[in-house]
Amino acid sequence: MEGQGPSVDLSKIKRGPIVVALIIGAFVAILNETLLANALPDLMKEFAVSYSTIQWLSTAYMLVIGVLVPVTAVLQLWFTTRQMFLSAMILFFVGTLISAFAPEFGVLLTGRIVQALGTGLMLPVMMNTILVIFPPEKRGGAMGLMGLVIMFAPAIGPTVSGLILDSLEWRWLFYLVLPLALFSILFAAGFLKNVSTLTKPKVDVLSILLSTIGFGGVVYGFSKSGEIGWSDPEVYWTIIVGIVALILFVWRQLLLKEPVMDLRxxxxxxxxxxxxxxxxxxxxxxxxxxxxxxxxxxxxxxxxxxxxxxxxxxxxxxxxxxxxxxxxxxxxxxxxxxxxxxxxxxxxxxxxxxxxxxxxxxxxxxxxxxxxxxxxxxxxxxxxxxxxxxxxxxxxxxxxxxxxxxxxxxxxxxxxxxxxxxxxxxxxxxxxxxxxxxxxxxxxxxxxxxxxxxxxxxxxxxxxxxxxxxxxxxxxxxxxxxxxxxxxxxxxxxx
Missing domain, CATH: 1.20.1250.20 (MFS general substrate transporter like domains)
Structure with missing residues (x-):
């Protein structure tokens, strides 16, 4: 596997193309988080579903990212920068494709979940790569460029989607993202280099399970509370189960020699x-x-x-x-x-x-x-x-x-x-x-x-x-x- 060994030589790495590849991917994926908000009323009519059902397009997206991100720490020690980033963008592209041609709500939701898998994989890889390729005295500027994308993309999402929905149907929100996602994949394939050091630690399945239940339960419970109220058993039980799983997850990480998320x-x-x-x-x-x-x-x-x-x-x-x-x-x-x-x-x-x-x-x-x-x-x-x-x-x-x-x-x-x-x-x-x-x-x-x-x-x-x-x-x-x-x-x- 590429990049394996005690360390990766970073002295000859050209930082510019790597940063550009990361920025393009991040912009496309993060823009997508807020792009759909204005289209929810149209989608309710199109698929004849209620507001509480349509909200899953946003809730599931947050939920998947909340569940996946904790696992990325161990994934980055198993797979190279290129493998992680290209996998993330390909998943995002496939999810966008499924969503664009979705004949029913269930298929659209599946597409959004696949998109979220891509976004959840990509964000930590992007930040970790910046930390590795830039010395501390130059990181501020590089992280600032990432900040431009992370804050600017969701800000323009509702405006762009409003413009598109004024003259075109909702599917164009996905059609227009497809070429951007494809360009990001091709650019990264050409210019992104491996910068991570692979140690291939032992993967603890129980930790991943506890992390998924824990973070998933908390994010889901709080997301649903605004819709169905705090007194609903579905809300308080998922939060309670999530908190208990998180306590067990933390305890297990402190006992393991090679934790999934190193709390040290x-x-x-x-x-x-x-x-x-x-x-x-x-x-x-x-x-x-x-x-x-x-x-x-x-x-x-x-x-x-x-x-x-x-x-x-x-x-x-x-x-x-x-x-x-x-x-x-x-x-x-x-x-x-x-x-x-x-x-x-x-x-x-x-x-x-x-x-x-x-x-x-x-x-x-x-x-x-x-x-x-x-x-x-x-x-x-x-x-x-x-x-x-x-x-x-x-x-x-x-x-x-x-x-x-x-x-x-x-x-x-x-x-x-x-x-x-x-x-x-x-x-x-x-x-x-x-x-x-x-x-x-x-x-x-x-x-x-x-x-x-x-x-x-x-x-x-x-x-x-x-x-x-x-x-x-x-x-x-x-x-x-x-x-x-x-x-x-x-x-x-x-x-």
């Missing part, structure tokens, strides 16, 4: 701090991106396309800022970016607590841009700081841990904020003298939104407190005088 990454304090910080920030980000379209379409009576357009400027600004914050990180370190960034995020959330049914479109665009500037100053610098502290043999595990917890935090944040909003709206309408009046319904939604954003502000302040403890880190590999590029990795400690 948490022995590094800056990695632990940043992981908690990002969990909190991602809860706020995901929930805001869910609440705002609901508010704009429910209270301001915008179309899906117009609400997508309203969120576009913030997404574009975030995409532009990500590489800039990466370069600033390389020069000045994380604290100069993370703390001011979190202050900006808190200010934006506080401004959101004052919006109502008379708020202008321009004001929402302004607050959203302010929030996205703050997020771009936090995300990649914090992530790079945490991962920089790890020794090279823990890179696949560190990236898998961060990506998994971000998926879980997205599911928890979205469910938590939607349930706060809907419960507060119900309370308002139950006390209203005319609950059937559309104006009262809008006011109820605003009341719910305010409650959700006040909770969001409290979470944002918690993130800000954590941000004061973030500082520049060095890998133990550097301390040992081992060069980041092309040198053998340190022997793995036996526990």
């Amino acid at each position: 990454a948490f022995k590094f304090p800056m990695f632990t701090l940043v992981t908690i910080l990002l969990f909190v920030v991602m809860m706020t980000l995901f929930s805001t991106l869910t609440l705002l379209p609901l508010f704009m379409q429910g209270a301001l009576l915008m179309t899906a396309f117009k609400s997508g357009l309203t969120l576009l400027p913030g997404g574009v600004v975030n995409g532009i800022m990500a590489p800039v914050s990466g370069k600033l990180f390389d020069k000045f370190g994380p604290r100069l970016l993370v703390v001011p960034g979190l202050v900006i995020v808190c200010v934006a959330i506080w401004m959101f607590t004052g919006i109502n049914e008379t708020t202008s479109n321009g004001y929402i665009i302004l607050i959203h841009i302010i929030m996205m500037v703050g997020i771009s100053a936090v995300m990649m610098p914090a992530q790079t700081t945490g991962l920089n502290q790890l020794p090279r043999n823990l890179y696949p595990h560190g990236t898998a841990i961060m990506n998994t917890l971000q998926q879980v935090s997205g599911a928890i944040g979205t469910a938590l904020f939607i349930s706060i909003m809907s419960n507060r709206s119900k309370d308002y309408l139950s006390k209203s003298s005319d609950p059937t009046n559309p104006l009262e319904a809008a006011k109820g939604m605003v009341s719910g939104l305010h409650s959700a954003f006040w909770i969001g502000l409290a979470i944002g302040v918690l993130a800000l407190i954590l941000g004061f403890f973030v500082k520049r880190t060095k890998s133990p590999d550097q301390d040992a005088g081992i060069q980041a590029e092309g040198q053998p990795k340190p022997a793995r400690a036996s526990h």
Whole structure:
């Protein structure tokens, strides 16, 4: 197998083509996450299914990624960079093809699950490759470029899909992605090189089973709670089973000599701090991106396309800022970016607590841009700081841990904020003298939104407190005088 041996020589690797190959693949896969949101009403009519059924197109996508990402750490030690990335993109292409020609809902859902398998495999590979091919002092800029894609692609998704759906049928959302996915496969086949060191550890099937039940149960339970309520046994039992499985999973990883997800990454304090910080920030980000379209379409009576357009400027600004914050990180370190960034995020959330049914479109665009500037100053610098502290043999595990917890935090944040909003709206309408009046319904939604954003502000302040403890880190590999590029990795400690 390619790339096997004690180490891969990175001294002659051309970084540019590798980064371009990763960016094209990531853009295509991540764009797809939000591309379908505007098409859900059309798909409900096409396949004659209910809202709770159609939601599975989004829930299953998140669920598969949440289940698959933890396993990628061990997969990256068995398969080369090329094998992992090309497999991911081929799966994504096949899933897109199935979805494009789906004759019924079940086939479309199958296509989405296959797409999600590709996306779940690719994201950790992308981040791990950046860590391996760039020395710590240049990683900020490279991670910033990835940040551009990770934030820009989902931001333009609703706008692009709105444009397509205005003039073409929903299948074009998949037809137009097919050539992009094919180009990504061909480009990666030509230019992507193997950079991973293969150790082929023993695979513990029980760990994978516990991880799947654990992360799957938590993501599924929280995702369903917004739809069927917290009191439904399906919600609380899946969350309970998920948490129990996760406790057993963690316990097993600590006992194994070659764990599926090496939790020794948490022995590094800056990695632990940043992981908690990002969990909190991602809860706020995901929930805001869910609440705002609901508010704009429910209270301001915008179309899906117009609400997508309203969120576009913030997404574009975030995409532009990500590489800039990466370069600033390389020069000045994380604290100069993370703390001011979190202050900006808190200010934006506080401004959101004052919006109502008379708020202008321009004001929402302004607050959203302010929030996205703050997020771009936090995300990649914090992530790079945490991962920089790890020794090279823990890179696949560190990236898998961060990506998994971000998926879980997205599911928890979205469910938590939607349930706060809907419960507060119900309370308002139950006390209203005319609950059937559309104006009262809008006011109820605003009341719910305010409650959700006040909770969001409290979470944002918690993130800000954590941000004061973030500082520049060095890998133990550097301390040992081992060069980041092309040198053998340190022997793995036996526990």
